[in-house]
Amino acid sequence: MLPILVIGPLSIQTAGLAWLLALWLGLLAAERSLPPPTGEMRAPTADDLYALAWTGLLVALVSARGLYVLRYWEAFATQPFSVLALDPGLLDPWGGIGGILLGVEAVRQRRQLGFWLTLDALTPVLAGLTLGAATASLLAGTAYGVPTDLPWAIRLWGELRHPVQVYDLLLSLGALLLVWPGSGPVLRRWASAPPGSRFCVWLAAFAAAQLLIDAWRATSPTLLTTGLRLPQLLAWIALALALWGLHHRLSSPTHTT
Amino acid sequence: MTRRFSIISVLILSLGALWIGASRAAAGTEAGPRPPAPQVGFSPPPLALATLSGDPLDIGAGLHQPTGPYLINFWASWCPPCQAEMPALQEIHTRYRDQGFTVITINQTSQDDRAAAQTLMAELGLTFPVLLDVQGEAAQAYNLRALPTTFFVGGDGVISEVVLGGPMSLAALQVRVEKLLARFPSPGAP
Numbered sequence: 001m002l003p004i005l006v007i008g009p010l011s012i013q014t015a016g017l018a019w020l021l022a023l024w025l026g027l028l029a030a031e032r033s034l035p036p037p038t039g040e041m042r043a044p045t046a047d048d049l050y051a052l053a054w055t056g057l058l059v060a061l062v063s064a065r066g067l068y069v070l071r072y073w074e075a076f077a078t079q080p081f082s083v084l085a086l087d088p089g090l091l092d093p094w095g096g097i098g099g100i101l102l103g104v105e106a107v108r109q110r111r112q113l114g115f116w117l118t119l120d121a122l123t124p125v126l127a128g129l130t131l132g133a134a135t136a137s138l139l140a141g142t143a144y145g146v147p148t149d150l151p152w153a154i155r156l157w158g159e160l161r162h163p164v165q166v167y168d169l170l171l172s173l174g175a176l177l178l179v180w181p182g183s184g185p186v187l188r189r190w191a192s193a194p195p196g197s198r199f200c201v202w203l204a205a206f207a208a209a210q211l212l213i214d215a216w217r218a219t220s221p222t223l224l225t226t227g228l229r230l231p232q233l234l235a236w237i238a239l240a241l242a243l244w245g246l247h248h249r250l251s252s253p254t255h256t257t
Numbered sequence: 258m259t260r261r262f263s264i265i266s267v268l269i270l271s272l273g274a275l276w277i278g279a280s281r282a283a284a285g286t287e288a289g290p291r292p293p294a295p296q297v298g299f300s301p302p303p304l305a306l307a308t309l310s311g312d313p314l315d316i317g318a319g320l321h322q323p324t325g326p327y328l329i330n331f332w333a334s335w336c337p338p339c340q341a342e343m344p345a346l347q348e349i350h351t352r353y354r355d356q357g358f359t360v361i362t363i364n365q366t367s368q369d370d371r372a373a374a375q376t377l378m379a380e381l382g383l384t385f386p387v388l389l390d391v392q393g394e395a396a397q398a399y400n401l402r403a404l405p406t407t408f409f410v411g412g413d414g415v416i417s418e419v420v421l422g423g424p425m426s427l428a429a430l431q432v433r434v435e436k437l438l439a440r441f442p443s444p445g446a447p
Contacts, residue, residue: 072431072435076428078428079428081426085426157292211273211277212276215276228277232276236274239273243270244266247259250262
């Protein structure tokens with residue numbers, strides 16, 4: 001666990017650093033494995049990719065902060081400069097998710113990019129970001145596991161616990177390798193697959209991994225009194241959507257192998 | 258191919274649903290109360306320190322601990338972000354003290370000069386309780402890595418948020434404090 005990196009007078013939050021590195025890694029992988037155009041649909045170029053990523057992030061940041069400020073308007077009305085505070089705690093997660101979807105969709109429509117091809121192009125970025133989230137949790141000691149006496153348990157917050165962050169890191173890395181451009185055969189396979197299959201395969205792998213490891217996470221919220229873990233339910237829905245999407249893409253009449 | 262894919266998909270989803278049900282039983286398997294730790298979801302590590310004026314104050318356990326929600330802010334007089342957020346902390350102390358919210362600050366006296374801390378307090382007109390961490394025991398117990406660091410603790414005695422670094426604006430503090438007061442209203446508050 002290393003939540004803060006002290007370099008001279010600077011104290012850097014390593015979680016933020018992990019997110020930035022993951023974004024860079026994801027963009028690098030995405031740029032080197034852009035999907036080929038299919039039929040009349042326009043595939044994203046490197047220029048489109050960066051426009052999608054930066055616009056999505058910018059709109060996400062603005063909407064996450066904007067929604068937070070609106071929710072707590074009373075506090076911000078008398079101190080308008082606080083709206084610009086460099087405080088990651090002042091972000092609304094739903095505003096961020098909505099913002100990124102809106103930003104990406106706006107760029108996609110403006111540049112007339114194919115829906116599935118855009119998802120395929122952004123898949124390595126998503127895979128990189130999920131790897132970043134797992135790394136950030138490991139460094140900050142958040143999203144920790146339940147107590148256990150297994151030989152590979154780690155001592156964290158006063159007890160021996162399941163190293164859930166390590167499980168998450170390894171499985172996210174595996175999901176990233178599925179879409180990593182370094183391997184020639186894999187890249188050729190993706191090139192011949194119907195648009196959208198790359199995204200669906202990654203989403204299925206990621207969702208299945210989360211569904212599995214969340215059983216050992218101590219911080220998961222549960223659904224009211226049922227005891228059902230909310231992240232697992234969301235992962236199951238994502239897995240079902242990914243499998244349905246993959247089925248839909250593979251049986252698409254435009255798909256020719 | 259399509260039929261085989263559908264069968265495999267249904268099998269995977271069924272296994273997933275079974276796993277969700279099976280891991281529900283394992284939910285909350287932490288035996289007994291969680292040990293104190295400087296992390297969200299845990300109770301703050303117990304501390305018994307004296308204030309600048311010599312009064313005892315306990316955190317986490319003990320006779321002199323706050324009864325409602327509170328925050329613990331670690332600071333030093335030589336730290337510019339700590340100095341910058343002091344007026345906002347004072348405002349929170351003045352505004353929410355009567356509603357049952359307590360502001361506690363811990364001066365890192367082991368890395369600071371007590372006289373310099375007192376001068377800063379007088380200059381800024383700070384009246385909230387300041388504990389002195391003379392031996393560095395609080396810094397060690399709270400795994401302190403950066404200054405300032407602020408822990409927000411609910412009325413249930415569980416840490417709800419940890420903010421590393423600063424300065425926090427008054428609005429940022431106000432929102433966090435009001436959220437805690439909404440969750441844990443003080444019975445005696447107006």
